[in-house]
Amino acid sequence: MKSKKWLLLMALTLVLSMFLAACGGSKEEDKPAADKDKEDDQATENPAEEDGEPDAEQVLYLEERNAIPSVDSAIVEDQVGFNVLNNVNEGLYRLNQENIAEPAMAAEEAEVSEDGLTYTFKLRDAKWSDDTPVTAEDFVFAWQRAIDPATGSPYGPFMMSGVIKNATEISEEKMEVSELGVKAIDEKTFEVTLERPVPYFLSLMSFGTFYPQKEEFVTSKGDAYATNSDGLLYNGPFILTDWDGTGDSWTYKKNEHYWDAENVKLDEIHVNVVKDSATAVKLYQDNKLDWARVTGDLAMQYRDDKEAVIEPETSVFYFKFNQERGGEKTPLANENIRKAIAKAFEKNDMADIVIADGSTPANFLVPTDFAFDENEKDFRDLSGDHLVYNVEEAQEHWKKGLEELGVDSLKLEILGGDTELSKKMDEYFKSQLEGNLEGLSISLKEVPFSVRLDLDTNQDYDIQVSGWGPDFQDPISFLDLFVTDGPNNLMSYSNSEYDKLIEDTKGELAVKPAERYEAFAKAEKILLEDDAAIAPIYQRSLVILQKPYYKGLVRHPFGADYSYKWAYVSGKK
Template identity: 50%
Template sequence: MKLKWTLLLMLSLLLSVFLVACSGDEGETTEETGSDDTQSEETTDEGDSGEQVLNFINGDTIPSMDPSLATDEYGFQFIGATMEGLYRLDENAKPVEGIAKDHSVSKDGLIWTFELREDAKWSNGDAVTAHDFVYGWQRAVNPDTGSEYGPYMMSGVIKNAEEVSKGDKPVEELGVKAEDDYTFVVELANPVPYFESLTTFGTFMPLNKKFVEEQGDKFATSSDTLLSNGPYKFVDWESTSTSWELEKNEDYWDAETVQLDKMTYEVVKDPQTSVDLYEAGTIDRAGLSSDLVDQYSTHEDYVVTPETSVFYLKMNQTRNDALANTNIRAAISRAYNKQALVDEILNNGSIVANGLIPKDFAPMPGSGEDFREVSGDLVTYDVDKANEYWEKGLEELGTDKVEIEFLAGDTETAKTMNEYLVNQLESNLPGLDITLKQVPFEQRLDLDTNMDYDIQFAGWGPDYLDPYTFLTLWITDGGNNKMGYSNPDYDALLDEASVDLAQDNEARYENFLEAEKILFEDAAIAPIYQRAKAQLVSPKVQGVFVNPFGATYEYKWASAGSEQ
């Protein structure tokens, strides 16, 4: 997830599908799946009572607050604000104390023993114990739960997670146990270099078994059917809410560190409306669409923040015969001008993506070189080459015409980008006829899950600090694949990296480089851009950290300061 790590700018909103991780979008205008990415807008002020208050916008409703079922940036953003796992990320994206005070690791890297604090409580007064982690993690991989992220995040990581998720072993055989109330022991399937950072992610939250089972199907559908053990808790929220509040959780073990008394949220999809609210002082952060960037780039509150979320076209190889053809997919991936898109439509600091792993995310072990620089440009805009592939593909299909449905978001910024991409593809590939289907974020997630689309505008924000968080998306039958892609050589490289090479980071990264090349030789996806956020941010918004993975924003240390 992570998808993280989220939320974002208007454009951000534009986008996506962020399923997980990182990665939905909260307050601006692009959506991602996965760690899917989403983002939030905030505002702050002190009311007459002297309360510390931030007021935000969110790009859409929250699809799910169930840690076992969330797959998008919106869900993971608010799970991160209201819940706490073993660790949480600090200002430098390093894991710091959460429910765990400390841990030890066996010499073979397989047994992790976490010492839990005894002063952590749920918002109903119950103690947070090791049993809550056992139940939460087991529930995430229990096939009866129907989680996408549980199997995705835990298979090949926690011992027996894959077997449990497939129903081949009982959930009690998952490699987790409560040695006592405050000692949580995890047995890994293989050494995992990034495991500590993984424990900060939303899927790995503890759950109060008695409460969850009492709520049944209503669990996590409203503020009354949720429990918090993190810095904040929901007020007056339901799954269909277009406005809600978070208030400080006085039962949080570190409540004295939390300075904000309240954060308010309202769903706003239109960039101009967001800016109008900012100018009126109603919110303290607003994402900017490209036309608004030109207008506000000299504003004293203008800020551009690079991100590690990548957006691309997913091409479903199972529903449309044309997209099962490698040459057709290769043509599509080269037939739109990405530089013009980031310069003219996004205009927010986003950069062209010619691969999957983002720039400035993963340094190569040993040399420290950026993975993206070493791997290079794997697919670029090239109309001549696109037409060569297109003609080969049409010949192989025995046709001169291809009809495709394009699934994308319905925010104002998204619509502009969608229309641009459709125009580019139809103009540069003779005989291509595209039907544009623009739907709300939650509906897009459902269509993706059911593989009910041809081409989809999607995005992914990392769920942890490792290239594997991106590359594992396309493993055969993986929980986030959802497009029918399969290559045994690709699978083998990633399997070797996670098993035989688990403790040899340099060799792991060589496998990652080779796997990424295979992905683009197969034209599995068509990369578009790596996101940045252009925003107006009030100087009152202080202590808000932007995470490179997982929930987009960290608010534990946030405050509503003076405008001066």
């Protein structure tokens, strides 16, 4: 097995070679091998190597920290939803055990036109869980639905604009949905026309937004589509059962209609939402869970346990500063107020004492051990640190900001999650910020994840603890989030110089790797150091307790977190 960093470098090399051959480019989202990568001496490989044969009841008991907001591929935008989607459905390509995108619903590699604009996919004889065939029309319908403004897809415009022909114009309601560059040539031939050559396009085909949907089924369900287990069709390794759309538990069962069912070893996976580590550890010790995340003080306690696995991630967490709420400018529209808050909390203690799971302080947006230039140099070495903790500078910015606003105090709300760790973090932020910035009063709003998504979408917050795990391997996976009016911006940030730098990396700089990375570094500096549009907090690691008989789990460094397709039970006593 090769280290994840090797895969990253090979992915970059592959993408660059593909790009030069195509002589063009767009969103340089290098996605063939590994993206949300986690290189660590303890966890450079997937944590559970295949060892032994299935020799026990093929049933596992796992946990998630949040309920499922949605399993509609056009609507999913969260970690839990994409993880579920990845295990019950499948697109043209799927990430394999080495995190390489390979044909899945596609029977073979795509045929690509000489100009790099047209991709033709021949579909395999795959079936939905109702025993009907997966067809090219299923992809046409799903992609059109995801880009249709009426659907309100958060990822459709984000993933398709500038990539699929006419996607941008459709998302802006300047063209009809039927004009999207997708076509069913026949039942088993799907053709895609791109806006411009996109060298990473095939790797995008493993991402959940591009999964198929059967129109007849979706329309027959109406508003009930994807609201519970029976409101979905499945074409992946498992089907979802025992999910009522709101509950805190669900079950995966092997999908006997899946085209590769003979390689799926597990019969069932039972999942329960467990929001705090103490409960998760207790259930694990009582053999009611085979896998459990551990955070906070318990992470420090268990990280050296013989059954612990440290999983470094490339997810970065940060404060989002909302500059407009309810049609009115907020105090966070003031640059000095944002800079004051960004520099007023101690990140080392946050990582080492509050989180205590191997996570590291972040003075950046693009994570470490993630993106490398053509000389194998980490992007972080090029871009450096930004918004480093500095109380004196924070207080200077605070004083200036209050004077500019004509006030001597401010009340602000921090929007966070309702898990044990989220609550501890929020209390820490409140203590740090109120203690270091005189006149600041912080209230905490701690809500379930699905509620937080709604509040984010509606920009109904002041400061939000947010985070991003990349969907593909490239700095733009993070930096493209904050372009003006971007679908994931949702905080009214805008900087024309920043926008131009990001656009240049998709166009004229796409075949100039060194200049492209320089543009990314300039953009990150503008976003953080100059504008303090967001305030980085930490780069996440996970402490996982995993039973030794749980084999073959594949962790993905981008997109969905895990695949259970190859998992099995062996050696359980």
